[in-house]
Each structure stands twice: as structure tokens, then as C-alpha cells.
Amino acid sequence: MSGVARTVDPEKHAARRLHILAAAGRCFSRKGFDATTTADVCAEAGVGSGTLFHYFTNKRALLHALFELDEAEQAERAERALAEADPLAALWRLVDGLVADVRERDYLGLVGVVIQQASRDAEFAALVARTEAATRSALTELVRRCTESGVVDSGHDAEATASWVQSMTDVVYLRLSGDESLDVDAELAVLHDVVSRFLRCAA
Amino acid sequence: MSGVARTVDPEKHAARRLHILAAAGRCFSRKGFDATTTADVCAEAGVGSGTLFHYFTNKRALLHALFELDEAEQAERAERALAEADPLAALWRLVDGLVADVRERDYLGLVGVVIQQASRDAEFAALVARTEAATRSALTELVRRCTESGVVDSGHDAEATASWVQSMTDVVYLRLSGDESLDVDAELAVLHDVVSRFLRCAA
DNA sequence: CGATTATTGGAGCGGACACTCCAGCAATGC
DNA sequence: GCATTGCTGGAGTGTCCGCTCCAATAATCG
Incomplete structure (x- = not known):
């Protein structure tokens, strides 16, 4: 409650976001939007789906952000x-x-x-x-x-x-x-x- | 077995094929290939899935034929x-x-x-x-x-x-x-x- | 350190979709 | 009319995929 606020390094957050976006871009470019699965993006970025959906609300958001x-x-x-x-x-x-x-x-x-x-x-x-x-x-x-x-x-x-x-x-x-x-x-x-x-x- | 061979009107067959293809073309044009479902094509053509897959082996075949x-x-x-x-x-x-x-x-x-x-x-x-x-x-x-x-x-x-x-x-x-x-x-x-x-x- | 909270991977869920199966129907030949 | 066979629709099936959930971990504070 009254505890210790953990401040987050916003640079790392942004960098990871960009890393995932770049991976998504490569996947979309290769297979098209509909045909790339979120699992594809996870594999390309080297992260789990939990991470992917922590940074982006859904697959569409990836495209928009890109x-x-x-x-x-x-x-x-x-x-x-x-x-x-x-x-x-x-x-x-x-x-x-x-x-x-x-x-x-x-x-x-x-x-x-x-x-x-x-x-x-x-x-x-x-x-x-x-x-x-x-x-x-x-x-x-x-x-x-x-x-x-x-x-x-x-x-x-x-x-x-x-x-x-x-x-x-x-x-x-x-x-x-x-x-x-x-x-x-x-x-x-x-x-x-x-x-x-x-x-x-x-x- | 030795029965009566039923000859088929090839024109009707071809016409129906074309009818389905035209419908598929409209669907693909509207939504893209991956996003159109075979159900979409069936609805647009006004046929059941049984008919669709009687004329075409799979969704890909629709695109190729088109x-x-x-x-x-x-x-x-x-x-x-x-x-x-x-x-x-x-x-x-x-x-x-x-x-x-x-x-x-x-x-x-x-x-x-x-x-x-x-x-x-x-x-x-x-x-x-x-x-x-x-x-x-x-x-x-x-x-x-x-x-x-x-x-x-x-x-x-x-x-x-x-x-x-x-x-x-x-x-x-x-x-x-x-x-x-x-x-x-x-x-x-x-x-x-x-x-x-x-x-x-x-x- | 210990407390707290963000971050992570992956198991799994619910739904959707391509395609199959089959029972009835329609068209043909006799 | 009757037998035969192709045609048809739709219910059903197995698979896959987007996304959630959670337990474990890592990072940051006092």
C-alpha cells in the first residue's frame, strides 16, 4: 500500500517496444497481416505472448503503432x-x-x-x-x-x-x-x- | 451397377462454376483473401458449402481459378x-x-x-x-x-x-x-x- | 536486505474457420 | 414411373489462433 514505488526506466520500455514492432514489421512484410500469427511475432521478437500483449493490446495495435x-x-x-x-x-x-x-x-x-x-x-x-x-x-x-x-x-x-x-x-x-x-x-x-x-x- | 448412365449438362456446370467464381472475386476484392471466409463466398453466391467444395477443392483453388x-x-x-x-x-x-x-x-x-x-x-x-x-x-x-x-x-x-x-x-x-x-x-x-x-x- | 511492483514466458481457453459428411433431392435414361 | 446417379445444403469436426491468466522472476526502492 504505502509501499515503495518502483520507478521504471522508460528507455528500456521504449526500446523493447521498438524491438517488438520491428519484428512485427518483418513478419507482416513477409506473410501479410492476416496470415502472420501473434505466435510468429513472438518467435521473431524472441518474447512470449505475455510480453507481446503487455506492450500492445492486440494484433491490430501492432500494425497501427508501426x-x-x-x-x-x-x-x-x-x-x-x-x-x-x-x-x-x-x-x-x-x-x-x-x-x-x-x-x-x-x-x-x-x-x-x-x-x-x-x-x-x-x-x-x-x-x-x-x-x-x-x-x-x-x-x-x-x-x-x-x-x-x-x-x-x-x-x-x-x-x-x-x-x-x-x-x-x-x-x-x-x-x-x-x-x-x-x-x-x-x-x-x-x-x-x-x-x-x-x-x-x-x- | 449396369444402370442408366446419367449424362450431365456441362454448360450448367460451367455456368455455376463461373457464378461462384464471380462471387468469390467480389468477396476477395472487398475483404482480401485471408479475411474472406468460405462462408462469405457461399453467402455471396447463394449456395451451401457442400456445393462450393463440390466445384472447388479448397479456398486457394478459388483464387487460382479466378x-x-x-x-x-x-x-x-x-x-x-x-x-x-x-x-x-x-x-x-x-x-x-x-x-x-x-x-x-x-x-x-x-x-x-x-x-x-x-x-x-x-x-x-x-x-x-x-x-x-x-x-x-x-x-x-x-x-x-x-x-x-x-x-x-x-x-x-x-x-x-x-x-x-x-x-x-x-x-x-x-x-x-x-x-x-x-x-x-x-x-x-x-x-x-x-x-x-x-x-x-x-x- | 526486504518490500513492492513491473515484467516475463507459456499453458490454456473460447471462438472461428476450412473443410467433410451425409441424407434428401432433382435430373436423366429407359 | 422407376431406377440410378449427380447435386445440394447444412450440420458437424478437428485445428488453429488471438488473447487471457497466472505463477515466477527481475528491477527498483527504503
């Missing part, structure tokens, strides 16, 4: 891009940021998971939509600036243009996750051409 | 395109063919199913790969012809070019399945621009 990690990062990247002076350079930096995780082979399959689950879990869909919207609105603004200064001319409105650029970056993940033999750098080179030609810009 | 329907169609389309005189017109016709099903809202979600299952069911992956390869090889040949006659110049080798064009058509399905509010015709218009600019062709 993509909440992205949200902050994406928003920050978007903000940084908007602060840059040269809009075209900023746009390219943002695009590069979007494909930055393309080399993380262990997590490529998560694109499929997002596509599948977003159409079935409304809350998850909202999370993903929020994350993507942050990036897209920044992208839209940059496209607008570039168009006004004449270095870009897609012939479509800025919002649609931004949205398509975003989709094209997604394609790279999709292609790489579907075909292991593709060369990452070659794919990125083609992406660059596809986007720059779509935008009708010099670089 | 995409085997596509295989013949795609191969035929590819062949027809190769037979055309004008390679550029043929290329565009083939692209149009690839996005022909884009208006079938009930089945849009199947893209996600393919992505997810192909990475986990080797036999299914092989089926999908075969189907896509047929189209891609035709697309590759058309790109080659167009490049030789100078009406196309992507700056990348024909195979990679074809593969990316194919991916871009997939994007349309993905975008429409993820956002109901998008306008189909507007999307197709952007796709046209994206592809023609990537190919650096006149039309």
Missing part, C-alpha cells in the same frame, strides 16, 4: 521541404525522401499490407491517409511554386500532379517487393525520368 | 496487338486493354489481393507472373518496333520500358481502389500523359 512511427517522420520531412528556398530542389529532395526506405528489403512487403488493410480497417485507413496527406500537401505546394516560376508544367492541376508523383514513388516499392532481381539504383533512375518527364521539367 | 480466367484473355490480347501493322497504335491499344477492367468497381480490390498472395503462394505467383509476362513480352516487342521507327524513345531498354508501362497501368487500379472519389476518366487521361511523356512519343 505506421504511427512513420507519421511524424513524414510530416517533418514535408515541413523541411517547404522551408527550402529552391522549390524544384525541394521537390526532388521530397521525392528522394519518399523512396528512402526502398533499400530495406525486410520491410518492402509492407506496401501490400497497407493496400490490403487500409481498405478494411477504417481507423488504419485514416492513419495512412493522414500520413500521405501531409506529404501530398507539401508536394502540391511545391508543384505550385515550381509551376509559377515556370520550371515545371505538367498540364494538370497541382493536387493531381502531386498525387500522381506520390503514386509513382509507391510503384518503386511495389516493383521491388514483387521482383527480387530488380536493381534498386536502376529502378530509381527510371523513376527519376518518369517523374521529370511527367512534370516536364529540365532536371 | 486468375486463370484472365490468362487466356491477356495472351489473346497480346497476340492481337502484335499482329497490328502500326506499332504505336498497337501499343496504345494494348495499354487500353490493360486498363479495360478499371470500371469494374466490384473487383478493383483484387489488385491488392494479387500483390499480397503472390508473395506467399509460389504457385499463384507463377500463374500471375506467366500472365504478366505474356503481356510484357508483347509490350516489349512493340516498344522495340516503335523505337526502331523513331516514334518512341524512352532512353531505357525495351524490356524495362515495357515493364514500367505495365506498372503504370497497375497504378490506376491501385489509385481507384484506394480512393473511391477519384474520377475514372480523369485518371485515364493522366495515365495517357504519363506514359506518352515517359516514352517521349508524339501521341
Whole structure:
């Protein structure tokens, strides 16, 4: 009762949480959300189910937490891009940021998971939509600036243009996750051409 | 024993098979493969489980049969395109063919199913790969012809070019399945621009 | 140390799901 | 009409999986 309060090291807690999340991410990427069992995640993380459900209320929470990690990062990247002076350079930096995780082979399959689950879990869909919207609105603004200064001319409105650029970056993940033999750098080179030609810009 | 052989109407059998397959397709599109139960399919098709498993050995067989329907169609389309005189017109016709099903809202979600299952069911992956390869090889040949006659110049080798064009058509399905509010015709218009600019062709 | 409380692994529970089984039915041939 | 056989629905079955529960342990305090 009046006893000794045991204070907990919050760093260890957070680290273990992340460790489990990383394991879950690998499992989801490999087998998809529905097909991975919580036992899979436990085995991959090297913990028991008691531990897993101590840190996360249920399997769905694992997925949500995993993509909440992205949200902050994406928003920050978007903000940084908007602060840059040269809009075209900023746009390219943002695009590069979007494909930055393309080399993380262990997590490529998560694109499929997002596509599948977003159409079935409304809350998850909202999370993903929020994350993507942050990036897209920044992208839209940059496209607008570039168009006004004449270095870009897609012939479509800025919002649609931004949205398509975003989709094209997604394609790279999709292609790489579907075909292991593709060369990452070659794919990125083609992406660059596809986007720059779509935008009708010099670089 | 020596009894009366009862001959069966094969048309009815085939029709019922297709009816069940269509129902399965709608279910898979809506909820994904793993999350749809065989009971879902039965309810959607209006049959009992006895009937379902009389026509298909298991749930996986439903998925396989569903995409085997596509295989013949795609191969035929590819062949027809190769037979055309004008390679550029043929290329565009083939692209149009690839996005022909884009208006079938009930089945849009199947893209996600393919992505997810192909990475986990080797036999299914092989089926999908075969189907896509047929189209891609035709697309590759058309790109080659167009490049030789100078009406196309992507700056990348024909195979990679074809593969990316194919991916871009997939994007349309993905975008429409993820956002109901998008306008189909507007999307197709952007796709046209994206592809023609990537190919650096006149039309 | 000893007291207290967070953390841990794993046994096990309840429910759901893919698939089977079978008894009645419908369709065919004579 | 009758015999035969395929077709059909739904009740049932074994298995698996998400999650709970708990006893044991580890960490932190005075």
C-alpha cells in the first residue's frame, strides 16, 4: 500500500517496444497481416505472448503503432521541404525522401499490407491517409511554386500532379517487393525520368 | 451397377462454376483473401458449402481459378496487338486493354489481393507472373518496333520500358481502389500523359 | 536486505474457420 | 414411373489462433 514505488526506466520500455514492432514489421512484410500469427511475432521478437500483449493490446495495435512511427517522420520531412528556398530542389529532395526506405528489403512487403488493410480497417485507413496527406500537401505546394516560376508544367492541376508523383514513388516499392532481381539504383533512375518527364521539367 | 448412365449438362456446370467464381472475386476484392471466409463466398453466391467444395477443392483453388480466367484473355490480347501493322497504335491499344477492367468497381480490390498472395503462394505467383509476362513480352516487342521507327524513345531498354508501362497501368487500379472519389476518366487521361511523356512519343 | 511492483514466458481457453459428411433431392435414361 | 446417379445444403469436426491468466522472476526502492 504505502509501499515503495518502483520507478521504471522508460528507455528500456521504449526500446523493447521498438524491438517488438520491428519484428512485427518483418513478419507482416513477409506473410501479410492476416496470415502472420501473434505466435510468429513472438518467435521473431524472441518474447512470449505475455510480453507481446503487455506492450500492445492486440494484433491490430501492432500494425497501427508501426505506421504511427512513420507519421511524424513524414510530416517533418514535408515541413523541411517547404522551408527550402529552391522549390524544384525541394521537390526532388521530397521525392528522394519518399523512396528512402526502398533499400530495406525486410520491410518492402509492407506496401501490400497497407493496400490490403487500409481498405478494411477504417481507423488504419485514416492513419495512412493522414500520413500521405501531409506529404501530398507539401508536394502540391511545391508543384505550385515550381509551376509559377515556370520550371515545371505538367498540364494538370497541382493536387493531381502531386498525387500522381506520390503514386509513382509507391510503384518503386511495389516493383521491388514483387521482383527480387530488380536493381534498386536502376529502378530509381527510371523513376527519376518518369517523374521529370511527367512534370516536364529540365532536371 | 449396369444402370442408366446419367449424362450431365456441362454448360450448367460451367455456368455455376463461373457464378461462384464471380462471387468469390467480389468477396476477395472487398475483404482480401485471408479475411474472406468460405462462408462469405457461399453467402455471396447463394449456395451451401457442400456445393462450393463440390466445384472447388479448397479456398486457394478459388483464387487460382479466378486468375486463370484472365490468362487466356491477356495472351489473346497480346497476340492481337502484335499482329497490328502500326506499332504505336498497337501499343496504345494494348495499354487500353490493360486498363479495360478499371470500371469494374466490384473487383478493383483484387489488385491488392494479387500483390499480397503472390508473395506467399509460389504457385499463384507463377500463374500471375506467366500472365504478366505474356503481356510484357508483347509490350516489349512493340516498344522495340516503335523505337526502331523513331516514334518512341524512352532512353531505357525495351524490356524495362515495357515493364514500367505495365506498372503504370497497375497504378490506376491501385489509385481507384484506394480512393473511391477519384474520377475514372480523369485518371485515364493522366495515365495517357504519363506514359506518352515517359516514352517521349508524339501521341 | 526486504518490500513492492513491473515484467516475463507459456499453458490454456473460447471462438472461428476450412473443410467433410451425409441424407434428401432433382435430373436423366429407359 | 422407376431406377440410378449427380447435386445440394447444412450440420458437424478437428485445428488453429488471438488473447487471457497466472505463477515466477527481475528491477527498483527504503
